[in-house]
Amino acid sequence: MTRPQRSDAARNRATVLAAADELFATAAAPAGLSMDDVAAAAGVGKGTLFRAFGSRAGLIQALWDLRTEPLGRAIENGPPPLGPGTDPRRRIAAILDAIVVVKLDNRYLTLAVEERSGGASLYEQPQYQLVHRLLSDLLRDAGRGKESELLAHVLLAAVRADLLDHLIGARGSSRRQLRAGVAAVADLVLNGSGG
Amino acid sequence: MTRPQRSDAARNRATVLAAADELFATAAAPAGLSMDDVAAAAGVGKGTLFRAFGSRAGLIQALWDLRTEPLGRAIENGPPPLGPGTDPRRRIAAILDAIVVVKLDNRYLTLAVEERSGGASLYEQPQYQLVHRLLSDLLRDAGRGKESELLAHVLLAAVRADLLDHLIGARGSSRRQLRAGVAAVADLVLNGSGG
């Protein structure tokens, strides 16, 4: 089976994560961040980096997992409205809002996560599929019937990183406006005719 | 001012467009299509290719313009429901459906067009901005008020190439199902509460 990891490997992994986090927090554009940059910033060889994370996508995913882990737990078994136990409409709205907040707090990292690199699209990512499944179920509970799956995709498309980024950059939207806008869209989808 | 183009240049441009079109029609993945591939398929040097189209994005855009020009004209000054002169709700639905059809007919090309390459995102493309403006105005006419701009983005997000591609590939959706689904979403957004 898998043997325990050596201490220097664990230390390096943490160093790299910290350095990459810092870089993504300050970078102007995520696409311009090369693996050499990350390795240099972490004071580590490129081989080490790839040994620890497998690929560029793996590193980004690891960072993203770190940042979204609290939200994931809150949704899975936290208190309402994020956690289970509320009216599905309210929960959907809460989840979407929380997603927007996380994405705004990690703007460039989120852009990098959603960038299609290699053959893998956003829609193949386990996290996406998890949220999509959850939203689908909630929409079904809310009486959205057979369109639930598609509607879940549409709701998630409304909070895609590049769209948010565009709304901030080109339209100058504020955080408040974005959250309100997404809430309005969700409300329309949730409470429109047919519900 | 700009001098007329030499005849061999025009011929080569046409050759390249034809070859690239053929390649995109048969390619398994657009990202795997290199400029060298296109040049080789067209029987032309790479320099010629870049002289004619400026960049990879330029070539893809030229192809896309060719494919969408008829739809553009139909929307701008064709007969209803695509052209002006109908109920805005009906026109929005017609435009969205036409967009889905074009995207499905040019699946890999569309993926390539919407792939963020270089710094430019989908939202910076003139064509996107044109359609977005039109949809915004129509939504406003339909009484959608201040959320019109955001709603237009959301409607367009619902027909993004990678989403359609995912629905076809992973969920096995048929052309019919996709068109019906998008129509249902549009209906919800257009006729939901608040209109």
Place this chain on the structure above:
DNA sequence: TTGGCAAGTGGACCGTCGGTCCGCATAGTC
């Protein structure tokens, strides 16, 4: 027809990137 030259051509070449390889260092163990 011809001569001149701007426009166009093509492919060798470049810089960058993600990713691999492998000789060397070192942590963990007895």
Place this chain on the structure above:
DNA sequence: GACTATGCGGACCGACGGTCCACTTGCCAA
């Protein structure tokens, strides 16, 4: 202290978008 699996690091690789420039060719004027 010795032995070994694990990890390290940076030279290296292949692919890609894009550039350069010596050569060719279409076009026009004489």
